[in-house]
Amino acid sequence: MRKFLAKAYIWLILVVMYAPLVFIAIFSFTKSRVLGNWEGFSTDLYSNLITGNMQGNASLMAAVKNTLLIALVAAFVSMLLGTIAAIGIHNLHGKKKKAVTFLNNVPMINPDIITGVSLFLLFVFLGFSQGYLSVILAHITFCTPYVVLSVMPKLHSMNPNIYEAALDLGATPGQAFWKVMVPELKSGMLSGFILAFTMSLDDFAVTFFTRGTIGLDTLSTYIYTDARKGGLTPELRPLMTIIFLVVLILLIVINLRQAKAARAMEKKFKY
Amino acid sequence: MKKRSNWSLPYVLFMVIFVVLPLILILVYAFQDGQGRFTLANITKFFTDKDSLSTFAVSIEVALENTLLCILIGYPAAWILSRKEYNKSAVTIVLFIMPMWINALMRTLATAQLFTVLGVGLGKGTLLFGMVYDYLPFMIYPIYNVLSKMDKSYAEAAVDLGATPWRAFWKVTVPLSMPGVWSGVLMVFMPTVSTFAISEFLTNNKIKLFGTIIQENINSSMWNYGAALSFIMLIIIGISSLMTKDKEQAEGGLI
Numbered sequence: 001m002r003k004f005l006a007k008a009y010i011w012l013i014l015v016v017m018y019a020p021l022v023f024i025a026i027f028s029f030t031k032s033r034v035l036g037n038w039e040g041f042s043t044d045l046y047s048n049l050i051t052g053n054m055q056g057n058a059s060l061m062a063a064v065k066n067t068l069l070i071a072l073v074a075a076f077v078s079m080l081l082g083t084i085a086a087i088g089i090h091n092l093h094g095k096k097k098k099a100v101t102f103l104n105n106v107p108m109i110n111p112d113i114i115t116g117v118s119l120f121l122l123f124v125f126l127g128f129s130q131g132y133l134s135v136i137l138a139h140i141t142f143c144t145p146y147v148v149l150s151v152m153p154k155l156h157s158m159n160p161n162i163y164e165a166a167l168d169l170g171a172t173p174g175q176a177f178w179k180v181m182v183p184e185l186k187s188g189m190l191s192g193f194i195l196a197f198t199m200s201l202d203d204f205a206v207t208f209f210t211r212g213t214i215g216l217d218t219l220s221t222y223i224y225t226d227a228r229k230g231g232l233t234p235e236l237r238p239l240m241t242i243i244f245l246v247v248l249i250l251l252i253v254i255n256l257r258q259a260k261a262a263r264a265m266e267k268k269f270k271y
Numbered sequence: 272m273k274k275r276s277n278w279s280l281p282y283v284l285f286m287v288i289f290v291v292l293p294l295i296l297i298l299v300y301a302f303q304d305g306q307g308r309f310t311l312a313n314i315t316k317f318f319t320d321k322d323s324l325s326t327f328a329v330s331i332e333v334a335l336e337n338t339l340l341c342i343l344i345g346y347p348a349a350w351i352l353s354r355k356e357y358n359k360s361a362v363t364i365v366l367f368i369m370p371m372w373i374n375a376l377m378r379t380l381a382t383a384q385l386f387t388v389l390g391v392g393l394g395k396g397t398l399l400f401g402m403v404y405d406y407l408p409f410m411i412y413p414i415y416n417v418l419s420k421m422d423k424s425y426a427e428a429a430v431d432l433g434a435t436p437w438r439a440f441w442k443v444t445v446p447l448s449m450p451g452v453w454s455g456v457l458m459v460f461m462p463t464v465s466t467f468a469i470s471e472f473l474t475n476n477k478i479k480l481f482g483t484i485i486q487e488n489i490n491s492s493m494w495n496y497g498a499a500l501s502f503i504m505l506i507i508i509g510i511s512s513l514m515t516k517d518k519e520q521a522e523g524g525l526i
Contacts, residue, residue, distance in 0.1 A: 036388035088279025118293030
């Protein structure tokens with residue numbers, strides 16, 4: 001009985017949480033412009049999305065491309081900057097280390113809107129024209145701390161002598177970095193990259209304040225403008241459905257693999 | 272070991288330009304008038320303007336209610352998820368954290384649309400529902416993390432020593448899980464105060480939150496007043512992170 005109640009509670013929350021997503025997914029299979037009107041089953045919205053032949057505003061696909069481009073560039077630069085920074089911070093001591101670690105925490109504590117407004121003021125103050133570059137710089141600002149946090153634990157568990165050993169054996173610092181450090185830190189860099197990538201994809205507020213007036217739209221700002229105008233572009237429904245499914249499948253695969261690895265570890269330690 | 276600490280220099284330089292300087296600029300703009308002269312007018316404007324003050328009060332109220340609801344709904348869920356006898360599958364946990372990885376605007380819009388189609392009038396009720404819906408995973412996940420790592424033998428020891436399971440839960444499990452609750456509070460409270468767009472969608476512009484008036488001022492070129500409002504928000508962040516600082520250890524983790 002208790003078990004039943006516990007399960008029922010969990011599933012009730014899940015059903016309520018997923019109702020809007022399922023609702024969008026169901027109505028992605030009908031052509032109707034207005035959400036909630038069922039005009040028979042059709043996959044037209046999906047094919048519109050692929051061919052780019054939209055009922056609504058065609059700039060949706062441009063927004064999707066911008067979102068991906070900005071996220072890729074920002075995540076990649078954050079990964080490099082954050083990894084090098086983590087190595088530096090790891091070798092700092094005392095007050096200096098505390099100060100830089102604190103600095104690294106600031107963008108994570110700040111709500112998006114503060115990051116957005118403050119960077120907006122920065123670009124205005126510097127007379128920097130706002131567009132792709134300002135958005136990418138802003139994204140690097142709030143993504144890099146997460147890379148630093150992902151790489152730090154790997155540095156703690158790494159033997160500090162192997163880098164020195166490589167240098168002693170005649171490697172140049174560059175070779176020692178790429179052939180010794182990077183392979184050791186790879187998994188931390190990768191999870192930092194993924195974290196940075198998803199943070200950038202999810203962002204709305206920071207992009208909103210730093211994109212300037214050149215008409216640059218990411219998916220979030222596109223949805224915002226579209227919703228304020230009233231009717232949502234119908235092709236957003238299949239797009240959302242695809243995104244939900246991709247994220248869900250990715251997370252399940254990652255977590256099942258982690259669970260498997262954890263179980264394998266447990267077994268190893270038992271015997 | 273020599274000089275590798277210098278590797279942090281590019282990042283420090285980057286952070287000074289893109290984090291420290293912008294925050295200083297908020298301060299500078301907050302205490303300037305349109306002509307760049309020093310003034311306290313922006314700050315006094317906030318404390319004398321009824322609209323700003325009531326928006327501020329509503330934001331704090333909504334954020335408190337949202338945080339409380341998230342704890343009330345989320346704690347039991349996290350507890351059940353952390354117990355092996357009720358939940359064996361990693362997939363259920365993924366289902367709970369998945370919304371964290373989806374654009375909040377998209378989820379909010381989906382919720383608002385569902386309300387509209389169901390004929391539910393948009394207002395305070397839908398705002399709270401949507402907020403809980405958006406932020407519940409951020410409360411459940413840190414609590415779940417702490418609970419599932421917690422040594423179960425503490426609670427068992429309490430029961431062995433004669434406590435009822437109920438008493439053991441309140442006196443042992445709950446206090447030990449407080450770091451998770453605090454990191455959940457931090458991840459729910461401040462973001463709720465500062466959201467914009469979300470409250471507009473969920474109430475059809477009827478209820479404004481603090482984030483919305485910051486955005487409106489910045490967008491209508493009232494930079495100085497917008498900066499002053501941001502400055503006030505920064506002070507609240509400072510206070511709330513000081514209050515939770517000792518209580519929350521960095522056990523949260525996002526993946």
